[in-house]
Amino acid sequence: MNDKINIIESTAVLVPVDNIDTDQIIPARFLKTTGREGFGEKLFYDWRFGPDGAPVEDNPLAGQKGVILVAGNNFGCGSSREHAAWALHDAGYRAVVSSSFADIFRNNALNNFLLPVKVTEDYLSSITAVLKKAPDTVIRIDLGAQTISVPGAGEASFGINGYKKECLMKGYSDIDYLLADKESIIKYENSHA
């Protein structure tokens, strides 16, 4: 899953709902498998399908296409399940735009090369308004420049620390960093025994 991120340019899937929790993103009953694959099919499952498995026609995602999800405030709250980030990535998403991300989801997303783009509430409202009027609008996210631009809503910048940005742009993972520096860890252990 270490696909480097640089520029993400795509139409967006708009789900203007606040507080979308990870139980909505992927319900707990799909967490019994021990692999990492195939979770994309279960993404937002209970929004997309009824209890009998029949598709829900007027679900919030219906008819929308793109690799950028634009959600309401406080995206990814609740359970720590990384399956939520796996499901989004597996379903093709490469970025999520919100005015706030839950901490654990944010880390999980970054560890899976799914870019959380945190913007102001005002800018999120502008994007939402644009997408409601013109669903085919192409959004451009430039990780290097740390900007997001949406025709009709203008450009905004977003924050990310320098270390994580380099990881995403070069395809590095935290675990590789840690494994490469076992020496410091052992030194710490010896001085704190």
Place this chain on the structure above:
Amino acid sequence: MGKTLFDKIWDAHVVKHIPDGPDVLYIDRHLVHEVTSPQAFSSLASRGLKVFRPEKTFATCDHNVPTLGQDEPIADESSRKAVEQLAANTAANGITYFPLGDPGNGIVHVIGPEQGIVLCGQTVVCGDSHTATHGAFGNIAFGIGTSEVEMVLATQCLLQSKPRQARITVDGSLAANVTPKDVILYVISRLGTDGCTGCFVEYAGEVFRNMSMEGRMTVCNMSIEMGAKGGMVAPDQTTFDYISGRRFAPAGEELAARISGWKALKTDEDAVFDREYHFDAADIGPMVTYGTNPGMGVAVDGVIPSEAVGCDAATFDKALAYMDFHKGEPMSGKKIDYVFVGSCTNGRIEDFRAFAKAVGGRRKAEDVTVWLVPGSKEVEAKIEAEGIGDTLRAAGFRIRQPGCSACLAMNADKIPAGKYAVSTSNRNFEGRQGYGARTILAGPLVAAEAAVTGYLSVPVI
């Protein structure tokens, strides 16, 4: 400037700081369950690695387990396989594992403290958002994802950016019918479901100082429900008394030496928090939630707000439509179909004592299904040893076997669509307790009232 309790523990665990990046944070205790660990173990194996410090990791199965017939093989094939996978992974890596039926088995956040695995001043992680529970002992405890579980297994470290800090002070004394669950539901209702996102919280003041460890665990457990990375209470004699005599805890002179060190674990008087919140215990009554996130709470004798709180109007309306509730309606008097007492929030012995006491001499309502699920084998044993089991059975109740159960309905304990459940668990998200299930979060006293009357009402103690 002085340091907070959080600063002191964090600083003592920084292996190194990455410029314009996170800290390498050393982890003292790693708790593992069957849902969020298999991919971490398999990825570790694919790198040709073994667990780096297996003596610092402890495992239990809890999410997938049935709460009846635990001596039989787990009927659901994928649940059974997930549990078997954990047994194999822990055996292959020399990790202490409490299998189903073992006296040490139970919900990961109940057994961690109960077995003396979790002490004070530690960094504690688990692939589970309710890891915040362990902050009750004055720890930096937080939930992590599976990639991070793998990092801890491989290196006993994580890369973490230091969060901002908030202090929530509640002074005064609580009324007899107000439990720790009501306190945290009240705080979350005031601060919102994302009110502390990006922050680590310290709970301070009279109310928490006077709380038992079980109560502090209930409070810290739900820190994540207002977005906090974790929550903590400074350790004191109540904490040390709880730890003393536990299976994996130090004993004798070693414990005495550790306790004298732990006494320094408190926030300096001149320390400054990014945010401070103050509440008065007298304003807190028995609480319930009316919507689909834990911030949507009111007093049981209160009414559903007439306009959106903590979200936009559309999200608020969607939540009320899901619950089939209406703005301005009173919560008291609402008909209840199910009651669930259990979970890492309220599945400890004090919760069952409180429930039994509130039931008093009354009988279970005929038309309410009640699931009483101990948080661990030890809680189950205490319920029986204290006679609570006999009393409740005589009143028409049944005590089930330990596990996460209906909190997230990964096993067979699912609330049917459209039914109203009073639940002592931590989340009222859409579908959390079963497809279409309508969850009302509450403490054990409100749950007891619902169980014997079939309606929401203010508990009288």
